[in-house]
Amino acid sequence: MTAANADRWIPITPGMEGYLALSLANVIANEGLHASGVDLGSLFGEESENYLPEFDPDVIGPQIGLPEGILQGKSAAEFIRHLARDFAGHRPSLAIGGGSAEAHDNGSFNMQAIYALNHLVGSVGSTGGIRFNPESALPEWVSNQKVLRGGSFGTPALSMRVSYRNFFRLDERWMFSGFRCVKDI
16 A cells, blocks of 8 residues: 555654554544544543543644645644544544554554554444455355465375365364474475
8 A cells, every 4th residue: 555545645754653643543532533332441441531642732743744735834733633533524534554654663553553543433344444354154164274384294295285275174184283393495
């Protein structure tokens, strides 16, 4: 995904994506713009009158490097508040992280913040939002397959290959459990 795929791309200082996401979450949570059914207490760890105060737009706005050209005469804090209201008000909204956002030493923080923002506005598991792979339509015994590399000492030589999927029912498999060390082929 690139900025070209976005309805709106906000250029900021690389590595600050999580701070922007949590600043948006601060506005959405504190103004009651979150999706119905979202438990703010479990999402943020506790019930509060002021969620994520350390990510208030007045604090974060000056730190994330918003270019003057996109502020349109607003302060950085006003811009973040407007963006948060827009994001929460036009559902399904979707924030996508990756690339440079996850490549920084705070990449895990950035990605958690971005995807928590999606949960906050109800975009997880909904049409137009983040969708997880559906359950297999195949019988139950197929759903517990694992793709293996090679095989075990009990696998017939003709069945060993780079990508091996065991289609046999559990009671008919020749797989053995244990620790495997695999050398790259």
